Amino acid sequence: MTGNLYQKIYACVRKIPRGKVATYGQIAALCGSPRGARIVGYALHVIPENSNIPWQRVINSQGFISTSCLGHPKSLQRDLLISEGVKVETKNDLYNIDLNNYLWQPK
DNA sequence: AAGGTGACTAACA
DNA sequence: ATGTTAGCCACCT
Numbered sequence: 001m002t003g004n005l006y007q008k009i010y011a012c013v014r015k016i017p018r019g020k021v022a023t024y025g026q027i028a029a030l031c032g033s034p035r036g037a038r039i040v041g042y043a044l045h046v047i048p049e050n051s052n053i054p055w056q057r058v059i060n061s062q063g064f065i066s067t068s069c070l071g072h073p074k075s076l077q078r079d080l081l082i083s084e085g086v087k088v089e090t091k092n093d094l095y096n097i098d099l100n101n102y103l104w105q106p107k
Numbered sequence: 108a109a110g111g112t113g114a115c116t117a118a119c120a
Numbered sequence: 121a122t123g124t125t126a127g128c129c130a131c132c133t
Contacts, residue, residue, distance in 0.1 A: 005130075024115050035128050037115035042130065044114055058114080066114045077114095 005031065009043040016057040019085040020104035021097055023061045030106065041066070056080040057104075065095040 012030045016022050028036035044055045056077045060066040065074050065088075078088045078095045089096045 002131085025117095028115085033129080035116085036130085038113060038128060039115090039130055041114040042112095046131090055114085060114080061116060 005033070005036075005039065006043045006046075008032075009040055010047075010051075010053050013044070013053050013055060013058060015106070016054055016104050018054075019102070021057045021059050021081070021086060021099075021102050022104045023099075024058060024066075025061055026104070027058060057084075059097060063097045063099040063103075065097075 008031045009027060012027050013022075015030075024037040024040045025034075027040045028034060031040075033039060040058070044053075044058060047053050047055050065077050067074050067077055074095055078090075081088050081097070086097060086102050089098070
């Protein structure tokens with residue numbers, strides 16, 4: 001089946017602890033594809049809604065929520081993060097997370 | 108088979 | 121500092 005890399009990506013995303021966030025590039029690197037940030041984005045894009053993958057914990061390198069207006073509004077991702085204890089600042093319709101405090105740092 | 112797209116980044120101007 | 125360009129690589133048409 002195709003999407004072997006996707007399964008790997010999903011596995012990494014599931015490792016993100018509650019209350020922390022990770023960047024696309026970070027997940028890509030953990031999967032052995034240091035330049036595969038876009039692939040991660042695509043992988044999350046095709047996640048089924050009923051999956052147990054904490055996709056909301058993945059944001060871009062700037063600490064902003066990147067989800068464009070697709071299936072899920074950004075506000076949903078913000079709400080999910082807030083409910084996990086992550087502080088999200090709202091700036092001009094954009095949602096920002098303080099990476100210095102909430103970025104996941106795997107060993 | 109070939110070119111376009113994207114929930115990305117980093118480097119430049 | 122903000123805006124643009126170029127790499128990136130799997131998926132889609």
